[in-house]
Amino acid sequence: DTGVSQDPRHKITKRGQNVTFRCDPISEHNRLYWYRQTLGQGPEFLTYFQNEAQLEKSRLLSDRFSAERPKGSFSTLEIQRTEQGDSAMYLCASSPGTGNLDTEAFFGQGTRLTVV
Amino acid sequence: AQTVTQSQPEMSVQEAETVTLSCTYDTSESNYYLFWYKQPPSRQMILVIRQEAYKQQNATENRFSVNFQKAAKSFSLKISDSQLGDTAMYFCAFMKPNFIGGSQGNLIFGKGTKLSVKP
DSSP states (O other): OOSOEEEOSEEEEOTTOOEEEEEEOOTTOOEEEEEEEOTTSOOEEEEEEETTEEEEOTTSSSTTEEEEOTTSSOEEEEEOSOOGGGOEEEEEEEEOOOSTTOOOOEEOOOEEEEEO | OOEEEOOOSEEEEETTOOEEEOOEEEOSOSSOEEEEEEEOTTSOOEEEEEEETTOOSOOEETTEEEEEETTTTEEEEEEOSOOGGGOEEEEEEEEOOOOTTOSOOOOEEOOOEEEEEEO
């Protein structure tokens, strides 16, 4: 296990279609985060999991966005009825999630979504 | 709400020279963490350096060091002996402390500074 893995790396979809992205965190990392990064901006936090529990989801951009981490290992981010404004890089990160000093997040290479 | 501001969209430096990237932030918290992340072209973001707000000593990691001014809410990154491999986007980020089961833990990023190291 060499790091956080995201699949696919690139996705082109037509407006109105649903898309799902997968993230495999570093083994034994309990925390998993999803961010969105648009051109010229820093990553924007969307949601995160502690094991299988989704502890923060109020930042998800709309009810078209949902995320799961069913067994506390990999996670999926789904966008329903995609819009052109959803075009962005979607980043996943993980961290050990233990102790009060769990401050380093390890990022994947991201999934670049283009909605046409 | 916390905000992070990076006022330099782009910077360039000659190889082997020193460059300083600026970052300011706004928060009412007394304890927090600050980070600089590096995002090379088409590669994943990696942590460069981390500073804990309750520590007055500035963090250093080899050629990378920070100037943390808590009262001024300033957190600049100095890169010494710049190398071609330092070419990347650099993001300043803020985080509240993590607590087990709590909701803090997400990073708040600035817009980034694109650094080009020229041979």
